[in-house]
Amino acid sequence: MIDLQTKLVGLIGKPLEHSLSPWMHNETYTRLGLNMAYLPIEVLENDLETVINGIRKMNFIGFNVTIPHKISIIPYLDDIDPLAKQIGSVNTITCCNGFLKGYNTDGEGFVSYLETSQGINCSDKVFLIMGSGGASRAIAMTLAARKAKKIYLFNRTIEKAKQLASEIMSYYDCICQAKNLDDTTLKALIKKADVLINTTSVGLYPNIDQTPVKYDLLSSHLIVADIIYNPLHTRLLQEAKEKGCGIVTGEGMFVNQGAKAFAIWTKQPAPYSMMKRVLEEKLI
Numbered sequence: 581m582i583d584l585q586t587k588l589v590g591l592i593g594k595p596l597e598h599s600l601s602p603w604m605h606n607e608t609y610t611r612l613g614l615n616m617a618y619l620p621i622e623v624l625e626n627d628l629e630t631v632i633n634g635i636r637k638m639n640f641i642g643f644n645v646t647i648p649h650k651i652s653i654i655p656y657l658d659d660i661d662p663l664a665k666q667i668g669s670v671n672t673i674t675c676c677n678g679f680l681k682g683y684n685t686d687g688e689g690f691v692s693y694l695e696t697s698q699g700i701n702c703s704d705k706v707f708l709i710m711g712s713g714g715a716s717r718a719i720a721m722t723l724a725a726r727k728a729k730k731i732y733l734f735n736r737t738i739e740k741a742k743q744l745a746s747e748i749m750s751y752y753d754c755i756c757q758a759k760n761l762d763d764t765t766l767k768a769l770i771k772k773a774d775v776l777i778n779t780t781s782v783g784l785y786p787n788i789d790q791t792p793v794k795y796d797l798l799s800s801h802l803i804v805a806d807i808i809y810n811p812l813h814t815r816l817l818q819e820a821k822e823k824g825c826g827i828v829t830g831e832g833m834f835v836n837q838g839a840k841a842f843a844i845w846t847k848q849p850a851p852y853s854m855m856k857r858v859l860e861e862k863l864i
């Protein structure tokens with residue numbers, strides 16, 4: 581039951597109808613008997629400042645941020661975690677007596693899941709990342725912070741990949757190169773890569789017949805990760821599995837980023853297994 585003592589958290593973005601965060605968080609709070617509520621709050625770009633000012637005055641201990649506000653919210657924050665500052669976007673915010681601090685748990689959420697699920701050490705691996713949007717920024721920056729051996733960034737809009745590569749190399753001692761999205765370049769670099777990560781929205785529901793990498797280019801030595809979690813087994817992952825590659829689904833990153841937000845807000849260890857189980861009940 582929601583009462584005056586209920587600690588509020590939530591998600592601001594637009595559209596939110598397909599987000600599974602409200603389900604994953606609220607169901608976890610119920611099972612743990614926590615007096616917390618996670619509210620989906622759809623916010624238009626022009627209303628962002630008004631909503632943020634309202635949140636400062638209410639019983640919120642924090643909230644998540646998603647598209648399209650992950651970058652535009654930064655000027656309204658009172659403080660920002662150094663990694664989130666480097667990434668240039670936030671997805672988790674704490675609220676303490678109206679003081680807002682931003683974090684980014686997307687990159688750490690993905691990389692720690694990749695490391696534990698595949699038992700790999702990023703520092704001796706060559707990564708090939710498809711996409712240079714918000715999620716790619718978080719993942720690439722976190723891989724560089726983990727001393728990845730080399731990162732290749734492929735993006736439809738090459739300028740965005742070049743900008744990200746240059747920012748990464750200004751912060752970290754990591755070789756990062758932007759590459760044009762063509763099959764010849766991709767084929768040559770796949771031979772050198774250990775892990776291929778799709779961070780584009782190619783293959784996302786309802787366009788489930790699309791893939792960012794042609795079947796013929798995939799090779800069995802690769803670990804292939806897709807951060808899309810709807811569907812869980814994208815066309816890219818289905819074809820990678822058929823080729824004999826190790827595969828990593830987007831569910832792990834989703835649960836991890838949510839679990840990290842839980843820990844930041846409550847200052848308690850996150851119930852990772854429970855959150856994973858709760859999400860799987862929805863996805864299956």
Ligand SMILES: NC(=O)c1ccc[n+]([C@@H]2O[C@H](COP(=O)([O-])OP(=O)(O)OC[C@H]3O[C@@H](n4cnc5c(N)ncnc54)[C@H](OP(=O)(O)O)[C@@H]3O)[C@@H](O)[C@H]2O)c1
Nearest residue numbers: 711712713714715716736737779780781784807830833834
């Ligand atoms: N598992 C998780 O927890 C999690 C967390 C965050 C995001 N995601 C998923 O990750 C995906 C990207 O999210 P985001 O926040 O990074 O979005 P974003 O900032 O909008 O970036 C989208 C990326 O996809 C590329 N792209 C889009 N359509 C394309 C097409 N038709 N062909 C080639 N490239 C295309 C864009 O290229 P251009 O730069 O050329 O436009 C850009 O690199 C979404 O599917 C989202 O659901 C999952």
